Amino acid sequence: MGEKALTLAADLYGCPNRCLHCWLSHMPNRRMEPGADVRIVSLFKPYFDSIAFYSWLREPDFCPDYRARWERDKQLSVNAIPARFELASFWRLARDAEYPLFLKEAGVSCVQLSFFGLEDTTDRYVGRKGAFRELLKATERLLKNGLRPRWQTFINEENREELPALLALSETMELPRRCAELGGEFSFFVHPGSCDGENRKLYSIRICKEHIPAALVPHTLDYDALFSEKDLCRRWRDNTSHVIPHNDGDIVLYVSNDYGLFFNFTHMRPEWRIGNLLTDPMDELIRRVVEEDSPALRAAREITLGELVRLYGDESSDRAFDMEDYKAYLLNTYLERRYRT
Ligand code: SF4
Secondary structure, three states: OOOOOEEEEEOOOOOOOOOOOOOOOOOOOOOOOOOHHHHHHHHHOOOOOOEEEEOOOOOOOOOOOHHHHHHHHHHHOEOOOOOOOOOOOHHHHOOOOOHHHHHHHOOOOEEEEEEOOOHHHHHHHHOOOOHHHHHHHHHHHHHHOOOEEEEEEEOEOOOOOOHHHHHHHHHHOOHHHHHHHOOOOOEEEEEOOOOOOOHHHHHHHEOEHHHOOHHHHHHEOOHHHOEEHHHHHHHHOOOOOOOOOOOOOOEEEEEOOOOEEEEOOOOOOHHHEEEEOOOOOHHHHHHHHHHOOOHHHHHHOOOOHHHHHHHHOOOOOOEEEOHHHHHHHHHHHHHHHHHHO
C-alpha cells in the first residue's frame, strides 16, 4: 500500500450548524474520547507510508484549543502535512478576534463563507438564528486582518429572487475594492449544490436554468455545464455504463464519530459505510478500501446509467444539474429505495 498516500479526516468535534444543503448529511454531534486521534492514525500506519490527518471533516477548528489541535494534526500526520484549504469556521470567526491571526499564521489568505439568501433565509438554511449576521461579522473580521472573504451562495427556486440583493450587499460593503487592496479578487459565486446528503432533499425546489436571474449568470459556477434534467434523461436513456465513484489519485477516507469508515465520494449514509474501525478487522477494511468495496459500490455495479434514468429520471423536468451531480442524484435515489424501503 506504500505507493498510495492516505488523507484521513475524523469527525472528532462535530459542527455547530445544520445546513439544509449539507452534502455529508446531518449527523449527531458527539465529541470523540481523548486518544481517538492517536488510535485512528495508528490503525492505518502499518498500511500507508504517507498519511495526512485532519481532526475535522465538518466544521474546521470547532474546538476551543484549535491552535494546539492544528499542531497535533501535523504531528500525527506521517510523511505529510495537512493542508488548510480555504475553509474556516465562521462560527468561530464571529466569536474569537484571535482566530483570523491563527488562520494567517497557518497560511490561509482567503476564506469561503456560505450564504443562502438574506437574513431570514440564511438563518433558516444554516439552522441557527443569527447565522447571517455572523457571516457578515466574519467577513469584516477577515478583511480587518488582511484576509479575503469569498461568498458562496446556493440557489434554488425558493431563494433565487433574494440572491441579487445579496450580490448588491457585497457591492455596498465594497468587497471587490477591499479585496483588491489586499492583492486579490473578491469572488461571489452561485451554484445549485450537489445531490448528496441534505441538499438532495431539496430536489423539488431545485433551480431551473432559465430561472437564474440575469444578474447572477456571470457569477454562476460552470453555467455552460448546467443541463436540464430532461436533456440529461434523453442523452442517457440507453447508456450502458455504470455510475461508480472512484479514487483516481490518493485515497481519502472519512471517520464518523462512531468510528464508521467512509470514502469521500458522497454522503455518509449506512449503505456507503466501508465498515467500522472498532468492530471490523483492519486487514479486511483495507481490502475493502483498496478494492473499493462497500454495499453502495457493489449495488452501483449492478445497474446501468440508462436503467437509472428510466427508473428515476423525470423527462419533463427543467431542473438544472451538472452531469456528475445528476448521476449522483440518480444513484443515491436507487440506493435509498434499495436500502431504506
Ligand atoms: S455543510 Fe458544513 S457547516 Fe453546514 S452542517 Fe454540513 S458540515 Fe456543518
